[in-house]
Amino acid sequence: MLPPWQNSLTMRAARREPVERTPIWLMRQAGRYMAEYRAIRRETTFLELCKNPRLCAEIMLTAVERLRVDAAILFSDLLVILEPLGLELEFAAGEGPVIHNPVRRAEDLSRLRELENMDRLAFVPEAVRQTRAGLRDDLPLIGFAGAPFTLAAYAVEGGSSRDYRFTKSLMYADRGAWNALTDRLARAATVYLNAQIAAGAQMVQIFDSWAGCLGVEDFCEFALPATRRLVAALPAETPVIYFSTGNPAFLPHLREIGGGRKNMVFGVDWRIPLDDAWRILGEDAAVQGNLDPAVLLGAPDDIRRRAAAVLRQAGGRPGHIFNLGHGVLPQTPVENAVALVEAVRETSARRMDA
Ligand code: CP3
DSSP, X not given: OOOGGGGSHHHHHHTTOOOSSOXXXXXXXXXXXXXXXHHHHTTXXXXXXXXXXXXXXXXHHHHHHHHTOSOEEOOSXXXXXXXXXXXXXXXXXXXXXXXXXXXXXXXXXXGSOOOOOSGGGXXXXXXXXXXXXXXXXXXXXEEEEEOHHHHHXXXXXXXXXXSOHHHHXXXXXXHHHHHHHHXXXXXXXXXXXXXXXXXXXXXXXXXXXXXXXXXXXXXXXXXXXXXXXXXXXXXXXXXXXXXXXXXXXXXXXXXXXXXTOTTEEEXXXXXXXXXXXXXXXXXXXEEXXXXXXXXXXXXXXXXXXXXXXXXXXXXXXXXXXXXXXXXXXXXXXXXXXXXXXXXXXXXXXXXXHO
């Protein structure tokens, strides 16, 4: 018999099967906007927190209960995978992530190691195991990794960037070096995601948070191929969510990432109406999104109205997972996030009855 989470609302929606109501979870659903998170965070640095599976599980399980969302996501960070590759990572207070020894030129690539195994990242599958063990069995656990382009951009820039000039310089100047870098990161992300799946993650999300800085032709040439290889190396029965943000011009090309995979879901942000995005992706795609996270800074009435508008655009098509178009903002009142989940539950259940 299938474990109950395989038939959860979120898993069924990812497979485009019928559901009684639209499942919802939120990117960054556990984080600084929650008092429980801030209390734990006062005792430790963010990186130490990521390496403490017990606290990672506790943080995510608390958020899932508080919000009553339909999925948990591994509590970790996109960038912890870079440490065993030889990059020195620090989350500096108020600055976000910093890499002290970025790979700027082709010569630097020789010091980027291959991720042979999970020995130095054992805390990640352990956090998956502990979160799965504490999670209600009708909810799935989502594992995650960065897409090769986004991981490469962090490794090259050494932190956040406005113009991505180091990344694009390397990409344009030395295609061989760029391909070697993104291939190495795709192989690392393959090992990393397969370890999460083996430890108990039912589906995975690939974050391409920085891809939106590329023009569509560069996206197809320099980012998409390595992501496609990563997706192809994951088990066929595991749904894969590909999330990028900032450039709706990518939409006509995203299906190539799945290479015909059945349970592929595409994350869409708020810059394009959900029904337009769906039409471009194809009516037979599964879609996740797409409320602007800034809506949660406003009044509950407006949140309900805009959530209903997203559901109207989804129009009862199979294969919709409700989410924000990007992560919850740290300034979000928790009760507004709760109100959104409540509104999506009620409104989508009514729609499905109709
Ligand atoms: O969604 C969740 O609740 C699970 C946890 C999660 C975190 N980071 C926790 C976090 C996930 C899925 C991520 C992914 C991640 N990390 C992404 C992709 C998603 C996205 O937002 O596009 C990216 C780009 C990162 C890199 C990262 N981590 C940045 C740029 C920052 C600093 C900016 C910020 O928002 O603070 C982080 C820090 C981070 N990751 C925090 C949390 C809870 C805050 C850390 C703190 O307590 O100071």
